[in-house]
Amino acid sequence: xxxxxxxxxxxxxxxxxxxxxxxxxxxxxxxxxxxxxxxxxxxxxxxxxxxxxxxxxxxxxxxxxxxxxxxxxxxxxxxxxxxxxxxxxxxxxxxxxxxxxxxxxxxxxxxxxxxxxxxxxxxxxxxxxxxxxxxxxxxxxxxxxxxxxxxxxxxxxxxxxxxxxxxxxxxxxxxxxxxxxxxxxxxxxxxxxxxxxxxxxxxxxxxxxxxxxxxxxxxxxxxxxxxxxxxxxxxxxxxxxxxxxxxxxxxxxxxxxxxxxxxxxxxxxxxxxxxxxxxxxxxxxxxxxxxxxxxxxxxxxxxxxxxxxxxxxxxxxxxxxxxxxx
Numbered sequence: 001x002x003x004x005x006x007x008x009x010x011x012x013x014x015x016x017x018x019x020x021x022x023x024x025x026x027x028x029x030x031x032x033x034x035x036x037x038x039x040x041x042x043x044x045x046x047x048x049x050x051x052x053x054x055x056x057x058x059x060x061x062x063x064x065x066x067x068x069x070x071x072x073x074x075x076x077x078x079x080x081x082x083x084x085x086x087x088x089x090x091x092x093x094x095x096x097x098x099x100x101x102x103x104x105x106x107x108x109x110x111x112x113x114x115x116x117x118x119x120x121x122x123x124x125x126x127x128x129x130x131x132x133x134x135x136x137x138x139x140x141x142x143x144x145x146x147x148x149x150x151x152x153x154x155x156x157x158x159x160x161x162x163x164x165x166x167x168x169x170x171x172x173x174x175x176x177x178x179x180x181x182x183x184x185x186x187x188x189x190x191x192x193x194x195x196x197x198x199x200x201x202x203x204x205x206x207x208x209x210x211x212x213x214x215x216x217x218x219x220x221x222x223x224x225x226x227x228x229x230x231x232x233x234x235x236x237x238x239x240x241x242x243x244x245x246x247x248x249x250x251x252x253x254x255x256x257x258x259x260x261x262x263x264x265x266x267x268x269x270x271x272x273x274x275x276x277x278x279x280x281x282x283x284x285x286x287x288x289x290x291x292x293x294x295x296x297x298x299x300x301x302x303x304x305x306x307x308x309x310x311x312x313x314x315x316x317x318x319x320x321x322x323x324x325x326x
Contacts, residue, residue, distance in 0.1 A: 051302070097297040126140075150203065
């Protein structure tokens with residue numbers, strides 16, 4: 001019996017390839033540049049499975065081009081690149097890779113928080129330049145983190161992991177979410193529920209951990225920045241469009257907030273030129289980028305694909321009702 005045909009828009013890691021290659025006939029994209037849209041559409045025509053990244057849009061256009069497609073495996077926890085409803089209508093299973101990147105992403109949110117608070121990017125740039133004249137009393141004085149108030153917007157797995165780390169800095173943790181967490185969860189990370197406006201007014205650092213939904217798109221706009229402390233910092237490791245970048249630039253230019261640290265962008269990979277300023281730390285979507293975690297993500301995606309072709313329910317289905325209908 002022939003193996004199911006799968007296309008991967010990325011070469012993946014060896015552990016994931018072993019799983020796929022043992023069970024499927026896989027074609028991998030291997031060029032250094034990402035495949036063009038036309039290239040992806042051409043290569044999925046006869047494929048039953050697709051392993052993809054957030055950079056690929058899985059919509060009606062792609063689904064029409066791939067009539068044999070049975071599963072789309074996103075190597076990411078986010079899935080705003082996938083039209084799940086369109087997949088369901090066409091009988092295509094959609095999956096993601098939740099859970100395995102929570103702690104790594106929380107680590108990186110703290111990396112950004114500390115870097116922007118202590119002006120690390122500015123100092124590192126000077127140290128590399130060869131023009132540093134030596135220590136001075138008022139050189140690159142940043143903001144303390146110890147004992148400050150951390151506001152967490154979005155209190156899912158990653159938001160809670162970020163809050164848990166705050167105990168090491170004796171921070172007060174406040175959070176907001178569409179659904180309040182159970183009391184035992186709040187107690188476990190010593191976090192206090194607030195509405196968003198209260199959180200904005202009281203936080204010294206605000207870390208974003210919400211999914212990209214219609215109600216969270218441009219969640220942080222000009223009125224939100226106006227409510228923040230002028231000494232506060234914004235950290236975003238969630239989704240770029242959660243922040244209105246033009247409003248953020250205006251807030252920074254007018255000293256409405258003290259700074260920002262960003263790993264994701266509104267129109268990625270484009271970065272608003274106004275964000276390239278000393279009090280903003282910019283990272284190229286690195287939050288889950290440890291070798292261990294990215295490998296786990298790729299393996300999880302591979303296992304989702306193989307499960308379906310073995311007649312099993314993929315562990316991380318985004319449209320679980322689909323298999324009930326079949």
